[in-house]
Amino acid sequence: MFLFNVRVYGILTTADNEVLISDEQTQRVSFTKFPGGGLEYGEGLIEALKREFLEECQLEIDVLQHIYTTDFYEKSSFNESQILSIYYQVKALSPITFDIKKSPFDFSKEKQQEKMEVFRFVPVQELTEADLTFKTDKVAWKNFLEHIKI
Template structure:
């Protein structure tokens, strides 16, 4: 049986015009995406995004504005669901207390997630894994690039 898989992600851009990426390993797959994840039943989008940032980044965020919602069909890479992803521009309420990496998939021992910054001017669709994220990268480049 197919179903909708609603996901919510935060686009966090720091004062150096760098975007926060999340490198992860789950279900035997390595992938790069933006911080965030699946909405829980009975949860609103903003509350879900704030919960995901607390779970993944141990960070409280402020949601600035809606940025993009998936407007094409995307099947999940992990199950039979249709993925619907909503992206928001966010800012951290206080500095992030994470161990930032400089290379992808540089996991600390016992972890299956790591974080790194990438300059928006250097960002390409190849930096992220899934089709929706690639679309968001193109939109981010058009909106925030210094070129």
């Protein structure tokens, strides 16, 4: 049986021209990606993305537009499923109140647990594809920069 894993992510930029990224550590693997996560059964993409931002960031968002959908085969880094990722440009509807880190993978004040996640803002002009771990994020970021006016 072939499994598909549908993921949905938000590219959130600020008025100061910064983009929100997530540094995570799970199963002893560290990675940097855009905020978001897995679609749950019975959920729509927009609903899932709003839920993920509320769960991860305690942040209400508005989904502005579709940015990119995976158009190549991508195997999960964690299991045998095929990843299908959908990216949207989003904006914050409520003030950002969660902890923002300055350095990558700054888990110094986090309670040590199986999965850890911290957030940081990076100037749009400074975030490169090399800063992102997964190929889908790299392609989405390139597409975002080529097609979106900030």
